[in-house]
Amino acid sequence: MKRKVTLKQIAKELDVSISTVSKSLRNSAEISEDTKLKVQAFAKLYNYRPNNIALSLKNKKTKTIGIIIPEIVHHFFATVISGIEQVANENGYNVIVCLSNESFDKEVINMEVLANGSTDGFIMSLSKETQQKKDFHHIEEVINQGMPVVMFDRITNDVLCDKVIIDDQRAAYEAVDFLINNGFKNIALVTTVDYVSVGKLRTDGYTNAMQDHDMPVSDNMIVKIEDIDNCATKIEKLLLENKPDAIFAVNELFAVTSIKLATKMGIKVPEELSVIGFTDGIISQFSSPSITTVSQNGIKMGGRAAQMLIDRLELEEENEQYTTELIETHLVERESTSTL
Amino acid sequence: MKRKVTLKQIAKELDVSISTVSKSLRNSAEISEDTKLKVQAFAKLYNYRPNNIALSLKNKKTKTIGIIIPEIVHHFFATVISGIEQVANENGYNVIVCLSNESFDKEVINMEVLANGSTDGFIMSLSKETQQKKDFHHIEEVINQGMPVVMFDRITNDVLCDKVIIDDQRAAYEAVDFLINNGFKNIALVTTVDYVSVGKLRTDGYTNAMQDHDMPVSDNMIVKIEDIDNCATKIEKLLLENKPDAIFAVNELFAVTSIKLATKMGIKVPEELSVIGFTDGIISQFSSPSITTVSQNGIKMGGRAAQMLIDRLELEEENEQYTTELIETHLVERESTSTL
DNA sequence: GAACGTTACGCAAACGTTGTCGTGTTGAAA
DNA sequence: TTTCAACACGACAACGTTTGCGTAACGTTC
Secondary structure, three states, rough: OOOOOOOOHHHHHHOOOOOHHHHHHHHOOOOOHHHHHHHHHHHOOOOOOOOOHHHHHHOOOOOEEEEEEOOOOOOHHHHHHHHHHHHHHHOOOEEEEEEOOOOOHHHHHHHHHHHOOOOOEEOOOOHHHHHHHHOHHHHHHHHHOOOOEEEEOOOOOOOOOOOEEEOOHHHHHHHHHHHHHHHOOEEEEEEEEEOOOHHHHHHHHHHHHHHHOOOOOOHEEEEEEEOOHHHHHHHHHHHHHHOOOOEEEOOOOHHHHHHHHHHHHOOOOOOOEEEEEEEOOOHHOOOOOEEEEEEEEEEHHHHHHHHHHHHHHOOOOOOOOOEEEOEEEEEEEOOOOOOO | OOOOOOOHHHHHHOOOOOHHHHHHOOOOOOOOOOHHHHHHHHHHHHHOOHHHHHHHHHHHHEEEEEEOOOOOOOOOHHHHHHOOOHHHHOOOOOEEEOOOOOOHHHHHHHHHHHHHOOOOOOEEEHHHHHHHOOOOHHHHHHHOOOOOOOEOOOOOOOOOOOOEEEOHHHHHHHHHHHHOOOOOOOEEEEEEEOOHHHHHHHHHHHHHHHOOOOOOOHHHEEEEOOOOHHHHHHHHHHHHHHOOOEEOOOOOOHHHHHHHHHHHHOOOOOOOOEEEEEOOHHHHHOOOOOOEEEEEEEEEEHHHHHHHHHHOOOOOOOOOOOEEEOOEEEEOOOOOOOOO
């Protein structure tokens, strides 16, 4: 086993000082060509690579981005990570991923651990519990210590920092608008509980679209789901009692679940019921019928978030100007909607 | 903005030495109660936390695990990461994730970068290109430098290290066996090209099961797919010309694609064609019909891999004994298979 | 009052870098 | 021969920690 070689070892081996070795490898003009060549050859032979940790300590920069998200077994979050990773990599950064599992405490702990020197900044999406508690002291604190934070998707306006989101309300509005323009009269909404910020915004988009077209917004037509595992009865009740001709669901899972339940009840999709989902993930693409959905480009979102963070990291002067960037969405028409 | 406080600053503030502060905070018996209390109170007030980077440099341990996988927008890999993260976290480790995007070069670069002090060890799954080239020098090198590596799923026997896999061949055998026992006579295989190790093993499992039941293994009944985007014609040809009554697909995507194509051609699943997939991901669960599949527990796989790595990291003496652990699989019966 | 033990702290090295500054040796100009 | 720049290199500090060891001050013992 040959352990990694250090400057000190090279110096000892060649009988020069550590500084000479360091300077030679960085091609300093201070060192003679002879010595430089000798050192460089030796370093190459022994495959010398500077120790990242030592560099981090010296430079006070880790070239590492901390990502804190609720979960990773989730198509959208996975695409965002993918986008972050790509941009980070292009800029010489690595990413360290922490999962909050929707828990406030774990989110706090993860941030605190990473903030102690492990990363230069954060990209994060809030856990449900954090959104519910509205407690953002851990994020404020990190920002206060001079570490930039970029929030995406599940954000809060209570924290001043860069943000990347889609225009959830508008995207939902357009989806519902699409249904209305196609002649649907009885449009139901399957959404999350209100404290999930994106759920709330999408709900608002639905409401606004309905109202703008002078269509009634009835509580009977709105199902708010807290726990996906126990949502069946609620949706079945909706289908049975209110007979919607279209459903707008605020995520894939709600969409596909609605379709499955409808099919089981003998309601044909899309002939008797059209369904639009949100998030263009695996489910929307591969379920039968495939699902018409609002596509949010996670790769792009992650990429932008990473770029914003890196830009801020590599800026010398502090910039108190924070921006919120909108990633455009578009409706992907598939098989789950019919045009009447 | 209040930057993070260091031992030095506390020492200066309280007019004691750095060592006194350090020892006080670690509750050393060398320091008087008075001083300890004073220092601890001050540290708490200023929310002192040791700098991870400095600790890493000193201890030559980063408490970080490097994960290198082909992609992350992939249900199975996401579950594995989730499993790794959980166990890592319980043991005070963080994970840093790198994606090879199935590229050999990127895999090599990622390993080299992380090996320069950023992580204590690796958990990885080989990129397709690496499996094709059979070039594992980057992994050998890392191991040679004393960093443990645990490989999972896409492994190679050419490298000596701990491994976590499912018994791909056996799992495939059992799936095909299940079909045979249910009376299917004309069982096709949709698989990958041979250099993908798991694809090959699953193919072998199919072949063995067929042979053990004295059923013919015909090349016509085996479709090897290199590129998912251009596989339609091959599968259509299979369905049209060879009229299988069942298909065993070596992954979800192949399974769902086969079902979709069959349905499009008017072949009813499962009435006229039964399909079994591999990997119990989102697609299998939510497509219609839902897909009978071989479930490989990614969470468990990741968890075991992490535990193996950590065990080795926290062992003092070197242990040249490497183990390959098998994670059990089981068949999840759903709607895509009928019992004749 | 000398010898010794205990207490409570500080010094310094180490981890692996980088970069500033100081210094010894050369060769050339005066 | 003296002076001085240019050259080539080394010493050292710094980044933030931990820890072994040295030591000043004090109190006890005979």
